[in-house]
Amino acid sequence: MPGFDDYHHRLSGPVAEGLDPGAGADEPDRAAYGFPVSGDLLELTDFADFLRFSAELTGFDESELRDTGMAHEHHRTLLAHRVRDEHALVHLWYVGAWPDEPPASPRAHDRGLMWRTFHGAAPGSTAPGHGSWAEAPQDGAGR
Numbered sequence: 826m827p828g829f830d831d832y833h834h835r836l837s838g839p840v841a842e843g844l845d846p847g848a849g850a851d852e853p854d855r856a857a858y859g860f861p862v863s864g865d866l867l868e869l870t871d872f873a874d875f876l877r878f879s880a881e882l883t884g885f886d887e888s889e890l891r892d893t894g895m896a897h898e899h900h901r902t903l904l905a906h907r908v909r910d911e912h913a914l915v916h917l918w919y920v921g922a923w924p925d926e927p928p929a930s931p932r933a934h935d936r937g938l939m940w941r942t943f944h945g946a947a948p949g950s951t952a953p954g955h956g957s958w959a960e961a962p963q964d965g966a967g968r
Contacts, residue, residue: 845922862960869904870904872897872900875903879918881914882911882918883918885938889941890918893936893938894932895933895936896935898929901929902917902929906923909944912924917929918928919937919938921933922934935950951962
């Protein structure tokens with residue numbers, strides 16, 4: 826099983842250069858840049874490895890991923906899919922659902938990383954509080 830150092834360099838190379846490492850015949854060699862090649866994601870059965878790899882893919886650290894409350898649920902979702910790829914895993918973390926599937930749970934969408942990228946909240950997921958309409962919004966909107 827690869828260790829942290831094997832995953833650590835995954836976001837360098839074609840992603841840093843603005844290339845889609847999964848596109849076209851002229852694509853860069855995925856393995857040379859440390860991206861998973863056929864079968865690599867199949868080995869993410871260990872939760873710690875899954876979390877380290879997810880941190881590298883999403884740009885959020887492991888503690889931030891745990892703080893979503895979705896880490897174990899997302900790991901189970903990944904393991905439930907026969908075909909696994911890094912694009913689907915990033916989609917799962919940011920949107921709360923595997924591509925072309927409904928969210929894994931009622932809270933998965935609300936806890937997606939997309940809301941954390943701009944310090945927002947999913948519509949209808951948090952109440953602003955009684956009388957909040959009577960005061961001007963604060964910078965950062967209380968987040």
